Amino acid sequence: MKAAIPIYDICSLTQRQDDLLISRFAPYLKSHRNLHLAHKHSFYHLVFFTQGDGSQTIDFKQVPVKPFQIYFMIPGQVHNWAFRGKVDGYIINFSVPFFQSFLLKANYLEDFPFFTGIVADSVIDVPAGMQQQITGLFEQLIHETEEPKPLADDMVRSIMLQLFIAIARLGFTSVNKTIPSYNYTLLRSFQKLIEKNYATLRLPKQYAELLYITPNHLNALCNDVLGIPAGEVIRNRIALEAKRLLINNDLTVQEIANQLNFADNSYFTRFFKKQVGSTPEEFRKTTNSHD
Template identity: 90%
Template sequence: MKTAIPIYDICSLTQRQDDLLISRFAPYLKSHRNLHLAHKHSFYHLVFFTKGDGSQTIDFQQVPVKPFQIYFMIPGQVHNWAFKGEVDGYIINFSVPFFQSFLLKANYLEEFPFFTGIVDDAVIDIPAASQQKIISLFEDLIRESEEPNVLADDMVRAMMLQLFISVARLSMTTVNKTIPPYNYTLLRSFQKLIEKNYTLIKLPKQYAELLYITPNHLNALCNDVLGIPAGEVIRNRVALEAKRLLINNDLTVLEIANQLNFADNSYFTRFFKKQVGLTPEEFRKTTNNHEHSTHK
């Protein structure tokens, strides 16, 4: 498939090795100025800001950049930055297979709320009491990744898991107070099923069947926790993928409609207009114009 939007893998960003990049953020940013334009990653990506201002856009959702904020991204998400002034912190990029040989559960990372692809769960402000601990973890990671120690990669993996668990504890404290664990697990299972099947399975009742619950139960769960019905959760994921594909100018709208399994182009256009408020062509034009005007 031809592609117009850059898709970066780790080896295109570093000469060191293909599975891991750990760095302070300011030198990384200096080396990769072009990353302020919209791009996709083929790897997991996280940044902890210690200094910074401006904004970033993750999957077409704009969020402010501020000190002591950490964000996480999964492969396939679309991203760009619009920083103001000096920015610093820490960055880790790691490949999909990086943990697979290390962990018995291949999908272990998906258990973390910030590795779901849901932007609101992936941008976390670190409270003052925990900021020094998180900085220390990143400093230890940089030291370990730069020294040629025995079993260095495994030590890095262990330290990264410590970082993930520490941040997850901070981010999940408020969630767990409001959502019963069973409901949270069920919702995550629904979201994972959507992620695997959204091009083929479009109806809430089909997902309810896979989860061994009634469609009413699934709807009530989504309304209670997310404030929207189950059908809207599915449609939002399809619309997000349509947006990701539309910024690739080499794909026609018809090709995108086919890729997302719509019966025809006009049905896809009606669906997109209802979800996004613009036709696919209007969205593509608006996004391209915004890119050019922001980065002249």
């Protein structure tokens, strides 16, 4: 039987105890050729491409790779690359606690639109007018890690926050043109609640109660902003977790159904087929044949 999907932490990539890895991408890729296979990270991960072609798959959604594209991943997402030709740029891996001791608001990063785990929001083309600025920030980060000075970690954190805010402003500009800030905040709160409770809370009315709004209000919000009802947002997150678990052949379909709190295997299979278009066994077979 195929081994379980690998889950990497920063230590396994650097061979030392650390909360941070910053590198130019070409040497990193050369040292970690195995990362073209599907894998998970236990840390935050972002890459800024300055040169490259091919594709990558994040949580089973394939996106093209191109110069001056930046992508962000949160812990637990499934990822693999399929590059063509020479690829270069910059990579940052950092642990969940890396900013927690630095910022009073422990979940500060969750407010950035690209750290939601939604693939469509986390792969961003940097416009020509910002490419020099973003490249300069990455060069500062490389310099700080290659020639560390007093308070180097705090300097790195402050440069990373400049980077995050600069990229976030791109997204906020486009979001704010069409979505009132209150609705955007409410939607993010809904998404965060789903992330914490998808295995136990399945109904929009349960989330509406936690948000102190009516189920109709929640449905209208999701339909207006996302184009799908609240129930579909919840079901999509459950289906995504099922996909992530199914690529681990060490788990049986029954065990996955139990982990996601389905009453029985047949109910889970019906749910999965309706959401994904194939049975769990078919999805597992097809996905594994691509590795």
